[in-house]
Amino acid sequence: MLKALLKFEITFVLLVKALKKNICTWIWLRPARYENELIQEKRNAEGLIQKTDKAYDSLQQLLIEVKSKRSELEFINEKLNALALTHSLTGLKNRRYFEEQLLFFIKLYTTSGWPFSLLAIDVDHFKRVNDTLGHTIGDLVLQETSLKWQQSGRPHDIIAKIGGEEFMLLLPETNLEKAYAIAESIRKIFEQSEWSYPPITISSGVSMVK
Secondary structure (H helix, E strand, O other): OHHHHHHHHHHHHHHHHHHOHHHHHHHHOHHHHHHHHHHHHHHHHHHHHHHHHHHHHHHHHHHHHHHHHHHHHHHHHHHHHHHHOEOOOOOOEOHHHHHHHHHHHHHHHHHHOOOEEEEEEEEOOHHHHHHHHOHHHHHHHHHHHHHHHHHHOOOOOEEEEOOOOEEEEEEEOOOHHHHHHHHHHHHHHHHHOOOOOOOOOEEEEEEEOO
16 A cells, blocks of 8 residues: 555656656655654554553553452451451350350241250369369360360350350250250260360250240
C-alpha cells in the first residue's frame, strides 16, 4: 500500500515539475517526509504495545500475589477463630464456644423440637492435687483428663472446659435416660483408667431441655 502511494506521488511530482518548476522541490520532499513519519509512528506504536504488555504482565503477577496473600489471610483468620474458641491448656472448646452452641441448640429445640441433654462434670478433689503436687502436675492432670474426654465421647457431642476443674458436655438428640447412661459410662471409664498421675474420678449432674 505504501509503495503504491509513493509511486503515485512521485509520478505526480514529475508531472508538476514540468509545469511549475518553482514548487517542484517542495512536492518532491513529501514522500520521504511521510515515509519517515510513518516509520516513527510505527516505532511509537510498537513501544506503546511493549509498555502495555509489560504493564499487563505486572498486573497479572500482582493479582496472583494478591490471591496468594488473601488465601494466607483467610487461613490465619481461621486459625485465630479456632484459637479464640479453644482452651489453650487442654485443647478442648472453651466457655465462649460452649455458650454459643448452647444458644444454637436452644433455638433449634424451640423451632424444631430437637431434644438435647447436658452433663455438668467436676474432677473430684482436684484442689488437693494442686495443693499437694503443685500446679504443674495439676495442669498435666487436666490435660490427661481432657484426652480421655476426647477418646470416650461420641463424635457429635460437645465437650468444653468452662472452669478450673469444671467441664460441660452437650449431648445432641439425647433424652434424659440416655444422658444418665452416658454419664455412668464415662464415670466408669475414668474410674477404671490407668493414670500417669494420681487416679482421677469425676462427679456429674444430668439435665435435659424441656
